[in-house]
Amino acid sequence: MEPQGLTESLHKHPFLSNMNEELLKTLTSCASNIVVPEGARLFKEGEDAKTFYLIRSGRIALELPGGERGMIRIQTIGPGEVLGWSWLISPYRWHFDAYAVEQVHAFAIDATCLRTKCETDYRFGYEMLRRFSEVLERRLEATRLQLLDVYGNAPGERGENY
Amino acid sequence: MTEIAPQTAELLHRSMVPCLATVRRIVWETDDTFTLLIDTAQMNGSPYSFKPGQFNMIYAFGTGESAISISSDPGKPGMLAHTIHRVGSVTSALSRLKRGSLIGLRGPYGTAWPLEEAAGKDICIAAGGIGLAPLRPIIYSLIRKRDLYGRIVILYGARSPLDLLYRVELEQWNKLPNTEVIITVDRGDSTWKGHIGVVTNLFSYIKLDSESTIAMVCGPEVMMKYTVEELQRRGLSQDQIYISMERNMKCGVGLCGHCQFGPKFICKDGPVFRLPDVYYLLEKKEL
Numbered sequence: 001m002e003p004q005g006l007t008e009s010l011h012k013h014p015f016l017s018n019m020n021e022e023l024l025k026t027l028t029s030c031a032s033n034i035v036v037p038e039g040a041r042l043f044k045e046g047e048d049a050k051t052f053y054l055i056r057s058g059r060i061a062l063e064l065p066g067g068e069r070g071m072i073r074i075q076t077i078g079p080g081e082v083l084g085w086s087w088l089i090s091p092y093r094w095h096f097d098a099y100a101v102e103q104v105h106a107f108a109i110d111a112t113c114l115r116t117k118c119e120t121d122y123r124f125g126y127e128m129l130r131r132f133s134e135v136l137e138r139r140l141e142a143t144r145l146q147l148l149d150v151y152g153n154a155p156g157e158r159g160e161n162y
Numbered sequence: 163m164t165e166i167a168p169q170t171a172e173l174l175h176r177s178m179v180p181c182l183a184t185v186r187r188i189v190w191e192t193d194d195t196f197t198l199l200i201d202t203a204q205m206n207g208s209p210y211s212f213k214p215g216q217f218n219m220i221y222a223f224g225t226g227e228s229a230i231s232i233s234s235d236p237g238k239p240g241m242l243a244h245t246i247h248r249v250g251s252v253t254s255a256l257s258r259l260k261r262g263s264l265i266g267l268r269g270p271y272g273t274a275w276p277l278e279e280a281a282g283k284d285i286c287i288a289a290g291g292i293g294l295a296p297l298r299p300i301i302y303s304l305i306r307k308r309d310l311y312g313r314i315v316i317l318y319g320a321r322s323p324l325d326l327l328y329r330v331e332l333e334q335w336n337k338l339p340n341t342e343v344i345i346t347v348d349r350g351d352s353t354w355k356g357h358i359g360v361v362t363n364l365f366s367y368i369k370l371d372s373e374s375t376i377a378m379v380c381g382p383e384v385m386m387k388y389t390v391e392e393l394q395r396r397g398l399s400q401d402q403i404y405i406s407m408e409r410n411m412k413c414g415v416g417l418c419g420h421c422q423f424g425p426k427f428i429c430k431d432g433p434v435f436r437l438p439d440v441y442y443l444l445e446k447k448e449l
């Protein structure tokens with residue numbers, strides 16, 4: 001895809017909505033389009049986090065090793081969402097495995113390229129951090145809710161039967 | 163002391179007396195949740211009708227009584243369904259019933275989902291766990307007169323794929339025009355190809371017209387709290403959001419105070435409330 005076309009389609013991704021054009025161009029220079037076939041692994045726990053992904057269609061599952069229980073699928077990431085922030089935090093390693101549950105179309109953003117841009121252009125760096133913080137806050141809230149196991153039987157609790 | 167007029171006392175007395183109903187069938191939806199189908203044609207001789215969102219008090223002889231929402235189609239009142247999560251003594255006794263068993267039943271009680279207000283609007287239904295059961299009658303009502311409503315989105319979260327209720331119907335609803343069903347589970351394994359995560363995550367995959375959407379939410383209180391926050395984040399005002407609450411019940415008709423929720427009685431002012439009436443009480447302990 002031509003850089004102009006790529007910038008336009010990146011602009012449509014909810015994560016980048018209302019980003020000013022100059023910053024978007026900076027991001028475009030680190031971005032490419034990818035297609036991940038169903039069942040393929042994007043990355044594995046412990047590997048270097050060289051990329052982050054903006055999902056356009058399809059679904060990615062995140063898995064963690066659960067000892068004797070095998071791999072545990074903890075979350076799925078779908079269209080309009082962001083996959084991965086390990087590229088942002090040293091030592092830049094993935095904390096889980098990621099598989100395509102179905103064919104995925106995504107923008108892949110090169111992490112080394114992005115980190116360099118963040119360090120040389122603080123305005124761009126701040127904008128990326130601001131957007132990622134929002135994602136992190138929402139994920140943290142969702143994780144808390146997931147931990148509460150609200151659909152489990154909670155003896156003695158009122159209003160917990162539904 | 164205030165005197166109760168004889169007619170009112172008579173009415174209250176009648177509404178507290180259960181009538182006999184016959185179990186037609188029990189369908190196990192999951193390991194611990196079943197649907198009790200009750201023949202209403204033989205009940206007291208008079209026709210039975212209810213509104214979506216209302217509940218009955220169901221009596222398991224020798225054990226006790228529980229409030230259970232009606233989960234069947236209000237357009238087909240001849241056969242009532244109640245989907246029940248087996249948690250304690252009454253619900254376990256009900257789970258052991260067989261075809262032809264007798265139960266005591268009184269109702270319908272309580273407020274209903276805002277069917278009339280929903281006309282001409284988009285509808286967002288968010289259900290968690292067995293909270294889908296009290297919402298099923300409104301879904302039936304909406305799809306019976308599908309043209310009267312805008313887009314219908316049903317978001318449903320359960321604990322695991324094995325805990326999903328009404329799987330076949332969920333698939334059928336998803337095929338209806340301008341209707342979308344999105345399901346998620348809190349825990350999945352590699353055989354589950356759907357979404358994993360809490361029900362609030364599903365809002366990322368839909369667009370709501372904040373001006374013209376009515377939302378109806380039912381599930382555990384924590385789930386409802388986070389869901390209404392998400393709806394408000396997406397521009398819905400509290401007036402556009404309805405939730406269904408539950409508390410332990412005894413009389414079911416506003417007499418005993420068992421179900422008191424702040425200044426409200428769930429049995430007669432609810433269970434379905436417009437959000438502004440109860441928002442400040444959500445997730446408050448010991449109310």
Ligand SMILES: Cc1cc2nc3c(=O)[nH]c(=O)nc-3n(C[C@H](O)[C@H](O)[C@H](O)COP(=O)(O)OP(=O)(O)OC[C@H]3O[C@@H](n4cnc5c(N)ncnc54)[C@H](O)[C@@H]3O)c2cc1C
Nearest residue numbers: 155156159161228229230231246247250251252253408409
């Ligand atoms: C308006 C309304 C509608 C309801 N609709 C349904 C429904 O459609 N399907 C369904 O399965 N249940 C529904 N319930 C909840 C149901 O009434 C209770 O689960 C039931 O009364 C429990 O009785 P039990 O004797 O089996 O359990 P108990 O032996 O009384 O208690 C067992 C466990 O369940 C908990 N519990 C008891 N009562 C409730 C309650 N009201 N809510 C939550 N936890 C409770 C107790 O704290 C205990 O941990 C509804 C409740 C209300 C108020």
Ligand code: FES
Nearest residue numbers: 412414418419429
């Ligand atoms: S159950 Fe008695 S007042 Fe509500």
